Amino acid sequence: MFTEIDNYVAKCISLTENEKEYFHSLLNHQSVKKKTFLQQAGETCGFEAYIIKGCIKSYYIDENGSEVILHFAVENWWIGDIANFSGNKKSTLNLEALEDTELLVINIIDKEKLYEKVPKFERMFRLMIQRTHETMMNRLISTMAKPAEERYLEFISKYPSIPQRVPQHLIAAYLGISPEFLSKLKAKLTKKKS
Amino acid sequence: MFTEIDNYVAKCISLTENEKEYFHSLLNHQSVKKKTFLQQAGETCGFEAYIIKGCIKSYYIDENGSEVILHFAVENWWIGDIANFSGNKKSTLNLEALEDTELLVINIIDKEKLYEKVPKFERMFRLMIQRTHETMMNRLISTMAKPAEERYLEFISKYPSIPQRVPQHLIAAYLGISPEFLSKLKAKLTKKKS
DNA sequence: CGCGACGTTGATTTGCCTCAACGATTGTGG
DNA sequence: CCACAATCGTTGAGGCAAATCAACGTCGCG
Numbered sequence: 001m002f003t004e005i006d007n008y009v010a011k012c013i014s015l016t017e018n019e020k021e022y023f024h025s026l027l028n029h030q031s032v033k034k035k036t037f038l039q040q041a042g043e044t045c046g047f048e049a050y051i052i053k054g055c056i057k058s059y060y061i062d063e064n065g066s067e068v069i070l071h072f073a074v075e076n077w078w079i080g081d082i083a084n085f086s087g088n089k090k091s092t093l094n095l096e097a098l099e100d101t102e103l104l105v106i107n108i109i110d111k112e113k114l115y116e117k118v119p120k121f122e123r124m125f126r127l128m129i130q131r132t133h134e135t136m137m138n139r140l141i142s143t144m145a146k147p148a149e150e151r152y153l154e155f156i157s158k159y160p161s162i163p164q165r166v167p168q169h170l171i172a173a174y175l176g177i178s179p180e181f182l183s184k185l186k187a188k189l190t191k192k193k194s
Numbered sequence: 195m196f197t198e199i200d201n202y203v204a205k206c207i208s209l210t211e212n213e214k215e216y217f218h219s220l221l222n223h224q225s226v227k228k229k230t231f232l233q234q235a236g237e238t239c240g241f242e243a244y245i246i247k248g249c250i251k252s253y254y255i256d257e258n259g260s261e262v263i264l265h266f267a268v269e270n271w272w273i274g275d276i277a278n279f280s281g282n283k284k285s286t287l288n289l290e291a292l293e294d295t296e297l298l299v300i301n302i303i304d305k306e307k308l309y310e311k312v313p314k315f316e317r318m319f320r321l322m323i324q325r326t327h328e329t330m331m332n333r334l335i336s337t338m339a340k341p342a343e344e345r346y347l348e349f350i351s352k353y354p355s356i357p358q359r360v361p362q363h364l365i366a367a368y369l370g371i372s373p374e375f376l377s378k379l380k381a382k383l384t385k386k387k388s
Numbered sequence: 389c390g391c392g393a394c395g396t397t398g399a400t401t402t403g404c405c406t407c408a409a410c411g412a413t414t415g416t417g418g
Numbered sequence: 419c420c421a422c423a424a425t426c427g428t429t430g431a432g433g434c435a436a437a438t439c440a441a442c443g444t445c446g447c448g
Binding site: 060062064066068070115119120122123125126129130132133136137139140141143144145146176 | 264313317326330333
Binding site: 168169186 | 425
């Protein structure tokens with residue numbers, strides 16, 4: 001149960017057996033059935049979760065009612081609600097399982113305790129968020145500067161496994177285009193090839 | 195010279211006199227004249243800088259040649275190149291002074307030393323990057339889900355001082371719209387009021 | 389003074405959206 | 419096990435937000 005997450009941690013920092021045990025003791029195993037929510041907008045609980053198996057879609061619904069997808073998080077990713085870290089404002093983030101999913105969850109209180117007892121974890125989570133931030137920035141740049149076709153091609157080459165697990169209209173939402181338009185894009189691309 | 199940055203640090207962590215002195219010893223004061231670069235795309239030096247006075251524009255030029263502005267960083271902000279942290283790939287980020295600017299710079303090597311000697315700084319930079327990441331996400335969401343007019347209004351209400359220091363076509367670039375279109379937007383808005 | 393940087397305005401074009409109708413597939417309750 | 423409803427993808431017609439191109443006025447500065 002802990003092998004994957006231990007591998008992940010080991011890539012950033014090295015722990016003693018005691019520290020590892022303490023870390024494990026703060027993690028709660030949780031299963032989430034397909035089409036159910038790990039978190040819904042409006043809840044205030046703060047946590048972070050490591051995905052052992054499955055796929056979670058994290059997305060916002062903004063005031064105008066449009067859905068913006070942040071991630072399709074799969075095995076060996078962290079998900080959580082950044083907004084919940086800094087302030088304690090209500091989250092506007094939704095986390096919904098696209099498949100039956102197994103997670104290891106740490107709540108924000110325990111995470112602070114962890115930082116206190118094993119400060120090395122500050123480093124791990126700093127590195128984690130740095131990487132997330134970096135991908136996010138690249139996405140912002142793509143979104144602002146590149147046409148939909150290019151963004152789509154980038155997406156499938158960066159995440160080749162996602163289109164096989166996730167319905168196409170969600171990929172459209174991720175790219176920020178309408179499902180109809182993505183369909184037309186694909187038609188155009190296959191025509192090009194032939 | 196260190197009063198502003200010390201205030202910033204104190205909001206996140208508390209330091210002994212010794213730690214503070216060590217921190218100061220790693221900072222290099224640097225002045226950058228208007229219209230010159232603190233960093234240009236292609237350089238590999240990694241650093242992070244705290245702005246004491248002035249204004250820095252950080253932006254990418256993507257393959258298609260279009261400019262995407264990440265920040266207008268002013269007093270009491272950090273700037274740096276995230277991409278340079280994780281990998282050591284060449285940066286694609288440009289940092290250009292829009293005004294004569296005074297900075298405190300720490301290079302990436304010294305920053306690692308700092309982490310080692312005073313692990314508390316892991317926390318400070320984690321919190322810093324969490325906040326940056328949060329604003330970035332909100333911007334991504336706005337960019338994807340909201341029309342230009344709404345984004346413009348958000349911008350001037352969030353950063354009311356920026357339009358007074360920064361030429362309008364750069365604000366257009368920040369918002370991801372053409373300068374002409376921003377001009378037309380403003381015309382429409384002032385007409386609405388009257 | 390003259391040049392370059394900046395902002396405005398108008399005409400035209402285009403990337404993408406919305407709406408609507410239609411197959412194909414899946415899954416679920418009777 | 420079938421029937422019917424969801425869910426999903428495709429295609430076409432029309433519309434709109436924003437880009438592009440071009441011309442022009444204005445200011446600040448060397």
